[in-house]
Amino acid sequence: MxxxxxxxxxxxxxxxxxxxxxxxxxxxxxxxxxxxxxxxxxxxxxxxxxxxxxxxxxxxxxxxxxDKTSKIISSIKTSVIDFVRNSDESRKLKLSVYLAEQLGKDYNYLSSLFSSIEGTTIEQYFIHQKIELVKELIVYDELSLSEIAYKTGYSSIQHLSNQFKKVTGLTPTHFKQVKENRRKPLDQV
Missing domain, CATH: 3.30.70.100 (Alpha-Beta Plaits)
Structure with missing residues (x-):
């Protein structure tokens, strides 16, 4: 090492x-x-x-x-989190291109490795990270749902709402009304 x-x-x-x-x-x-x-x-x-x-x-x-595999998986996760939280970057590049550039490895290799170790796809991990950011922004209550959709790279409020409900079981509006904190620490997503 x-x-x-x-x-x-x-x-x-x-x-x-x-x-x-x-x-x-x-x-x-x-x-x-x-x-x-x-x-x-x-x-x-x-x-x-x-x-x-x-x-x-x-x-x-x-x-x-x-170990090498754990380093690569950790780097993928870190890069996905960085990609999600850096909204300017997510509008310029596709996630697959971004990861391949950041890690200097073929995306198909990264995707296959990630899936075999984590039991989920990079795309699913990416979606869950985006939803956690949406939850955070809803809890802060500083942006409208339209602004949140734009900031997180969703094409529309409807697309955001559909994906949010699929992942959380709640609509963004219902999530906002529920007072208990349903956010997860990023390392547990």
Whole structure:
């Protein structure tokens, strides 16, 4: 394993990046960048440093990924989350093209690997991530359903509503009326 690049499971937001940076700083581990799911270190870690870092990130809900397949699956998930949350990108490229470019691998290979390991397709994972973003935006109550549909890349409110109901069992309007929080953490989608 290249101890200069670390792959970390469950990093799904900017707060996750900050939490990992705090662990790096606490352990005086110099790094060049911290991105979703990946840390570039300034220098390789010795076994003791790696063990301590692994232990520290596990206490805050993250996991060091050490095998190749898990790294690829984690990278796919991170890239899908990034794609969903970066609405400008999702209007310029198809998801398959975006993933192939981001990961430097053929999309058919990525899709097949993801399905065999996760038991679902990349497309289904993508749809669930979009629905979680829609839930978040509905809960915030700052945008109309039309604006949410546009922001999340749906062609119409009807398309959004149909997919939302298929995934959640509720219409977006009914979801908004239900006061209990039905959102899931992104790493559990």
């Amino acid at each position: 290249d101890n200069k690049t670390l792959y970390i499971k469950n990093m799904v937001c900017d707060r996750c990046k900050m939490a990992v940076q705090q662990v790096l700083d606490k352990n005086a581990l110099p790094y060049t960048s911290v991105e979703l799911g990946e840390v570039e270190l300034a220098q390789p870690l010795n076994t003791e440093q790696l063990s301590k870092f692994k232990e520290d990130i596990e206490t805050i809900g993250f996991e060091l990924i050490e």
